[in-house]
Amino acid sequence: MQNTGSIASENFIKTIYHFQLGAGKDTRPGSIAKELGITNAAATDMARKLSQKKLIEYEKYKALKLSKSGERMALNILRKHRLWETFLHQVLGLSMHEIHREAELLEHLTSDFLADKINDYLGNPATDPHGDPIPNVDGTISMDEKSFPLHEASVDQRYMVSRLSGSDKEFFDFCHSNKIFVGSKLNVNKQYSNNKMTEIEVDGARLILNDNFSNRIYIKKDN
Amino acid sequence: MQNTGSIASENFIKTIYHFQLGAGKDTRPGSIAKELGITNAAATDMARKLSQKKLIEYEKYKALKLSKSGERMALNILRKHRLWETFLHQVLGLSMHEIHREAELLEHLTSDFLADKINDYLGNPATDPHGDPIPNVDGTISMDEKSFPLHEASVDQRYMVSRLSGSDKEFFDFCHSNKIFVGSKLNVNKQYSNNKMTEIEVDGARLILNDNFSNRIYIKKDN
DNA sequence: ATATTTTTTTAAGCTTACTTAAATTAAAAA
DNA sequence: TTTTTAATTTAAGTAAGCTTAAAAAAATAT
Numbered sequence: 020m021q022n023t024g025s026i027a028s029e030n031f032i033k034t035i036y037h038f039q040l041g042a043g044k045d046t047r048p049g050s051i052a053k054e055l056g057i058t059n060a061a062a063t064d065m066a067r068k069l070s071q072k073k074l075i076e077y078e079k080y081k082a083l084k085l086s087k088s089g090e091r092m093a094l095n096i097l098r099k100h101r102l103w104e105t106f107l108h109q110v111l112g113l114s115m116h117e118i119h120r121e122a123e124l125l126e127h128l129t130s131d132f133l134a135d136k137i138n139d140y141l142g143n144p145a146t147d148p149h150g151d152p153i154p155n156v157d158g159t160i161s162m163d164e165k166s167f168p169l170h171e172a173s174v175d176q177r178y179m180v181s182r183l184s185g186s187d188k189e190f191f192d193f194c195h196s197n198k199i200f201v202g203s204k205l206n207v208n209k210q211y212s213n214n215k216m217t218e219i220e221v222d223g224a225r226l227i228l229n230d231n232f233s234n235r236i237y238i239k240k241d242n
Numbered sequence: 243m244q245n246t247g248s249i250a251s252e253n254f255i256k257t258i259y260h261f262q263l264g265a266g267k268d269t270r271p272g273s274i275a276k277e278l279g280i281t282n283a284a285a286t287d288m289a290r291k292l293s294q295k296k297l298i299e300y301e302k303y304k305a306l307k308l309s310k311s312g313e314r315m316a317l318n319i320l321r322k323h324r325l326w327e328t329f330l331h332q333v334l335g336l337s338m339h340e341i342h343r344e345a346e347l348l349e350h351l352t353s354d355f356l357a358d359k360i361n362d363y364l365g366n367p368a369t370d371p372h373g374d375p376i377p378n379v380d381g382t383i384s385m386d387e388k389s390f391p392l393h394e395a396s397v398d399q400r401y402m403v404s405r406l407s408g409s410d411k412e413f414f415d416f417c418h419s420n421k422i423f424v425g426s427k428l429n430v431n432k433q434y435s436n437n438k439m440t441e442i443e444v445d446g447a448r449l450i451l452n453d454n455f456s457n458r459i460y461i462k463k464d465n
Numbered sequence: 466a467t468a469t470t471t472t473t474t475t476a477a478g479c480t481t482a483c484t485t486a487a488a489t490t491a492a493a494a495a
Numbered sequence: 496t497t498t499t500t501a502a503t504t505t506a507a508g509t510a511a512g513c514t515t516a517a518a519a520a521a522a523t524a525t
Binding site: 466467468469470471472473474475476477478479480481482483484485486487488489490491492493494495 | 513
Binding site: 047048049059060062063064067079080 | 501503504505
């Protein structure tokens with residue numbers, strides 16, 4: 020399909036996509052504007068333009084919603100982003116906190132042709148290094164419904180880490196030094212609900228995480 | 243050093259760099275404009291802007307010349323371009339005629355950090371798949387003075403292919419099917435100067451090339 | 466040397482992607 | 496319900512990177 024959009028509009032579309040999925044965040048202009056570091060006025064303006072191009076559905080004072088072709092575009096960019104992250108990590112050895120930054124740029128100037136080559140080289144991977152699903156070339160994406168953040172877990176159950184969300188060094192350094200990787204097994208010992216903390220046991224060690232970390236570690240039941 | 247320039251200005255700077263080296267081509271606005279597919283007016287305008295940023299030296303009605311910092315910028319982009327070409331060819335298996343097209347895009351959104359990672363992965367390669375030198379991280383570049391196009395070669399001498407210039411499929415298909423690669427040995431049998439043709443012998447086969455191809459195959463004495 | 470052609474430059478205008486400031490509408494609080 | 500606050504939209508303006516058209520300068524031909 021190959022994107023024709025500019026970098027600015029690609030990032031705009033991408034942000035709407037993420038906010039439509041991510042709970043808690045609305046897709047009104049101000050919300051998108053804040054994320055992208057532009058003014059509300061600029062976001063409204065962009066909304067009007069993308070609406071003309073039929074990439075979003077937009078009525079004044081309403082939330083923004085991707086159209087079918089807008090969603091296809093978002094998934095095409097997301098595919099490139101996650102293929103690059105996987106490639107940069109697995110092949111070039113970039114750290115978890117470095118891959119997002121670089122993929123964020125490369126995704127915009129990557130042809131469908133090149134994306135396919137990267138995909139082939141990696142053996143058609145299902146997920147990126149964070150555990151996020153890589154959209155397929157046909158614009159489908161497999162959602163992992165059974166995955167949820169650590170601080171929502173019930174106590175005394177065995178889980179597997181399914182996803183590590185984010186891009187800051189501190190978080191991934193913590194995960195690394197405590198052997199928390201995508202695929203790691205762990206046990207949830209206790210939920211300190213009032214203090215928003217979770218005690219887990221991983222690789223023989225007990226750790227107490229506050230929700231700053233625990234809401235970015237996604238897990239699923241380990242069967 | 244990390245470029246701050248836009249894609250348009252990076253391509254402009256790059257073109258001046260190539261034209262300053264490449265014999266026959268001048269660096270006046272019209273020449274650059276033609277190469278980039280923009281109008282003379284746009285080229286003059288860009289010249290004025292880049293001159294303000296001290297990236298080129300420019301006086302009205304004169305040829306454009308890169309400043310020291312403009313040249314550093316050009317070499318930084320060229321480094322990324324040639325590292326990508328090498329990587330795409332050697333690692334992802336893209337064909338000779340495909341790598342330029344992709345590198346032409348990626349070079350603009352590649353951080354110095356990532357360029358270094360690619361360089362390390364490839365083992366600090368001296369040349370790209372065309373045989374062109376890859377600029378060093380410090381902005382130096384080793385010029386191969388002894389290399390020249392096939393149609394300038396003296397007869398009955400043994401040569402080595404040092405460079406294959408261009409990006410069209412037809413040329414590289416021809417080279418491939420006749421075993422003409424960077425590093426191939428060949429003999430020049432005869433120069434048909436009037437008809438601008440060169441007869442060579444490579445891998446046991448005799449070939450007659452017209453200057454469309456022979457001026458893009460660079461050779462050097464095989465010692 | 467003069468006339469013609471070509472190139473370069475300037476000027477005015479367009480689109481994209483922003484900005485700030487003011488006006489409008491919607492949402493929340495009193 | 497009315498007032499206040501917050502978000503959204505419109506309006507006007509900017510910079511980049513182009514365009515076409517006209518003017519100016521340089522190069523070429525006669």
